[in-house]
Amino acid sequence: MPRGSSDKRERQYEHIKESVQERGESEERAQEIAARTVNKERARSGEARTASRTSTQDMSSSRRGGLRSGRGAGGPTREQLYNEARQRNIKGRSHMTKDELSEALGRRS
Known part of the structure; x- marks a missing residue:
């Protein structure tokens, strides 16, 4: 500051x-x-x-x-979903698509 x-x-x-x-x-x-x-x-x-x-x-x-x-029409970006998956320690996240990450995080698509 x-x-x-x-x-x-x-x-x-x-x-x-x-x-x-x-x-x-x-x-x-x-x-x-x-x-x-x-x-x-x-x-x-x-x-x-x-x-x-x-x-x-x-x-x-x-x-x-x-x-x-990132909450607009397209929802969060893949990078935002990936970062959340990393925080939650979701396995296999690096190979997941945006839709797969969303599903693994329990979000509606």
Whole structure:
């Protein structure tokens, strides 16, 4: 987190980081996603010194997360299913298709 960040942004960073790790991403990737998200929110609300055009004109991170989180028409990606299967220690997961992973995880297709 950048120096001078508010307590709210610190909490937001930790919440996002934990959520990303629960989805099966590495800690390094979770930190990157959380930092990018919080920095974008800081830019949108005028807390950052500089802001790119996309940070201020694109849809908010919270809205985008709901739209592009892998829960849309196609459902979770194979990679997301694989990561969940790895966390649950499902055998043979590396040879499974997306549909097979979904079935092994007990999801409806």
